[in-house]
Amino acid sequence: MDPSGRFYSDDSGASGEQFREEHLLPALQNLQPGEKIIVILDDGPESYGSSFLTEGFAGIVKYGYMEARPLLDALEIEYTDPDYEFFEKKIKKYISEAKFASKDYKSTK
């Protein structure tokens, strides 16, 4: 299933909110010192929408789970297709620009 949509309520079954709440956040919470989360961008998805990437990654900062710098340090973004460098830069930009704890999280599930 290709990642798409921002919220659970978008009924895509693979939204940014779902990715953040069910995959990224638990992985971050279980991360041991010195460990990193490897995110492989091109192991299936043909593309990503900015709504998915913003909600999935920058949402961690926006909802106050973690500040931008430690989040960026915890992520190891990988890809073999050079076209996906565009999405890596986008993820890092969205995280860097997000305002920490600027919004309360309410699940749309």
Add this chain to the structure above:
Amino acid sequence: MNIDPSLLQVIEESCHRFGESQDRVLEQMQLITAALQSSEIDKWLIPLGVGFVSAVAGAMAAYLFSRLQWRITQRQNALSAGATELLSLITQLEDLVVNFWLVDASSMAGPVLHGDQLKIKSLLMLTIRYSRGLKSVKMTESHKASADRLAVLVSDIYDLATGDDFESPHRKASNPTAVKLATQCAEARSSVHKLLHF
């Protein structure tokens, strides 16, 4: 032994002529040796050498010029092919995203909505690819400025076209988003046109 005096005279004359011939041959050889040792040779060897070097230099210059010309043509062809493809992609993308953001998602049939979302993401992906591909082509400063501007515009178009409620069935039409996208796509096309002028 009696020898005819006239015969003796003939023999004497012959010997004398032979000696003269020998002297002439020696004289000729001395002249040739002197000529070879003299600067007379240099006088015609130097122009010959200069001519030869000029011919080689001319041939080399012609070769380098045609090679340079070939490389410039190759570069222009690569840039032109990439730019032509980008122009087509941006034109298709513009039509699609502007119309997409002018109507509510709820007014579009499910398969059409989903199809348009996929097409927009695919066209953006190809636009990103071709825009990135331009970076591998050597170009002039003005072309490079146009290519850099194009990369910024493609990035902005991506943010705007696939942001907000892009993939939500609850997405509302947004006239300001459609206008911004139309403007950015027009500017992107203009940047591509600049890449096609040599």
